[in-house]
Amino acid sequence: MKSQPVFTISRHGDVLVAALNRDVGNFAEAQIVGEMNRLVERLKAAPVAGVVVDFEHAAYFGSTMLEALRLLWTHLRTAGSRLVLCCVSDVGHEILEVAHFDSVWPVSPTREEAIQVASGKADAAP
Amino acid sequence: MTRILIVDDSAMDRRLAGGLLDKREGWSTLFAADGLDALEQLELHVPDLVLTDMQMPRMNGLELVSAVRKEYPLIPVILMTAQGSEEIAVQALQAGAASYVPKRRLSHDLVDVVERVLDAAGQDRSFSRLMNRLTRAEAAFVLENDLTLIPSVVGYLQQEVAAMRFCDETERLRIGVALEEALLNAYYHGNLEVSSKLREEDHNAYYDLARDRAERPPWGDRRIHVYARFSPDETVYQIRDEGPGFDPTSLPDPTDPANLERPCGRGLLLMQTFMDQVTFNDTGNQVTMVKRRPEHNRDAEPAEAEG
Numbered sequence: 001m002k003s004q005p006v007f008t009i010s011r012h013g014d015v016l017v018a019a020l021n022r023d024v025g026n027f028a029e030a031q032i033v034g035e036m037n038r039l040v041e042r043l044k045a046a047p048v049a050g051v052v053v054d055f056e057h058a059a060y061f062g063s064t065m066l067e068a069l070r071l072l073w074t075h076l077r078t079a080g081s082r083l084v085l086c087c088v089s090d091v092g093h094e095i096l097e098v099a100h101f102d103s104v105w106p107v108s109p110t111r112e113e114a115i116q117v118a119s120g121k122a123d124a125a126p
Numbered sequence: 127m128t129r130i131l132i133v134d135d136s137a138m139d140r141r142l143a144g145g146l147l148d149k150r151e152g153w154s155t156l157f158a159a160d161g162l163d164a165l166e167q168l169e170l171h172v173p174d175l176v177l178t179d180m181q182m183p184r185m186n187g188l189e190l191v192s193a194v195r196k197e198y199p200l201i202p203v204i205l206m207t208a209q210g211s212e213e214i215a216v217q218a219l220q221a222g223a224a225s226y227v228p229k230r231r232l233s234h235d236l237v238d239v240v241e242r243v244l245d246a247a248g249q250d251r252s253f254s255r256l257m258n259r260l261t262r263a264e265a266a267f268v269l270e271n272d273l274t275l276i277p278s279v280v281g282y283l284q285q286e287v288a289a290m291r292f293c294d295e296t297e298r299l300r301i302g303v304a305l306e307e308a309l310l311n312a313y314y315h316g317n318l319e320v321s322s323k324l325r326e327e328d329h330n331a332y333y334d335l336a337r338d339r340a341e342r343p344p345w346g347d348r349r350i351h352v353y354a355r356f357s358p359d360e361t362v363y364q365i366r367d368e369g370p371g372f373d374p375t376s377l378p379d380p381t382d383p384a385n386l387e388r389p390c391g392r393g394l395l396l397m398q399t400f401m402d403q404v405t406f407n408d409t410g411n412q413v414t415m416v417k418r419r420p421e422h423n424r425d426a427e428p429a430e431a432e433g
Contacts, residue, residue, distance in 0.1 A: 029273065029310065030333045037330070060299045062306050063392040071329065091299045098399045099392050 006035045009042075015118045016043070017111065019054035024061035036068040040075045050082035050118025054111050060091045066099050073105065082106075086114035128244065129171065131156045133164040133178035133190065134206065139229065143177060143206065146236050153240075161185025165193060168201075175244055176203045177236075180214055188218045195222040196295075200254060202247045204239060206232065257289045260356070267352040271317045271340060276309045283354055287361060293420050300400035301361075301417055307393035308365045308413050309350065316367025316411055317348035322377070322390040345369075360402075363415045371409035 007018040018039060024032060043051070051072065055061070073083045086108040088096065096102040108114035116122035130147055132155055134140045144155040156173060158164035160182040168176075176194055180187035191203050202224035207215045215226050224243045227235050265286070269275045284302045287293060293301070314320050318339045325332035339345035348368035355362045377391035398404045403416040 029314075030337070033329060033333060060303050062303050062310075062396060064310070066392055067325070067329070089299075091296055091303070094300075094399070095303065095396060098395055 056087035161190035312367035316369035366412035371411035
């Protein structure tokens with residue numbers, strides 16, 4: 001049986017949105033990193049202004065997701081694009097803070113705002 | 127007396143549902159005009175069940191389901207759905223509504239559905255009261271080194287703390303994160319002996335090596351041992367792998383800005399953040415994590431209907 005994908009990818013102008021389909025704990029580690037690798041390959045072939053990762057359907061995540069985000073961020077930074085997170089739960093915020101990624105990845109409360117930030121049309125909230 | 131709160135912005139629909147339920151001996155009805163009004167009523171009189179319309183001003187049925195689930199987890203909510211609101215009804219069921227009745231079938235189905243849901247809720251309350259009186263429980267698993275078992279064992283251990291009302295939902299998630307990290311450490315670094323250093327150099331090579339070793343002895347034959355002890359004051363989790371162990375002090379500090387881009391040590395950091403105590407045995411192949419009952423949750427009984 002084919003497993004459910006980790007991310008649903010959609011394009012909004014010059015921004016890609018990668019929305020988590022459910023809590024990351026339900027997915028195999030290698031699947032998360034594998035899908036992130038494919039996303040990075042897609043971005044290499046067709047660059048965008050930014051990528052939004054939407055956590056609306058994921059109440060929590062762990063070090064595997066942080067590592068996958070770090071891989072994505074490394075690529076986007078090199079390409080001059082932005083990474084923005086949105087709809088992060090309270091526990092998700094804590095996880096980002098603990099790993100000190102809250103200081104490098106903007107987090108928006110809504111997908112719409114995140115798309116604006118990722119496209120460069122709005123500043124990240126302080 | 128069983129009390130049922132009926133929430134609908136249509137006075138006629140409130141009267142219709144109320145009329146059907148009031149006929150039943152031992153049931154009485156209360157009324158609210160929308161979700162916010164319902165929450166105010168809930169503060170005054172805790173009902174045994176909430177029956178709500180979906181489309182309402184100020185706070186709709188979906189928002190009300192979420193609020194009731196959060197504040198009054200033992201009170202079931204039944205939806206009254208109109209044609210065209212099926213999609214939002216599905217969302218409400220996913221958010222924790224107990225059941226639904228199409229409005230066009232109220233006169234035929236409502237009493238049966240309410241009765242069924244009240245029976246189930248009574249059993250849940252009884253189970254919850256029992257779990258509040260649990261003084262000690264233990265669980266032990268020996269897992270093949272199989273990644274697909276990890277979410278299941280984490281889910282089971284989370285369910286246990288939830289059933290005991292040991293902590294709130296946020297703490298339950300934190301416990302889940304810490305357990306998952308400990309189990310992944312046991313799988314990758316303990317039993318398969320794949321190092322974070324390799325992931326730092328080439329994350330594809332890291333997963334390729336893990337896949338390869340998972341199929342071959344001795345790595346593939348190793349087990350993960352999980353032990354949990356639950357009591358009202360604390361839960362203790364022990365996770366042991368059958369690998370040679372490691373020195374946890376050898377990990378770089380992931381909070382040091384210089385190490386921000388290195389994929390090492392974040393799992394342990396999350397374990398230490400979300401548990402009250404994390405210790406390793408001398409060989410480093412067994413971690414013991416302790417979570418104490420949060421102070422705000424001590425003596426907390428879940429809201430139950432009176433009577």
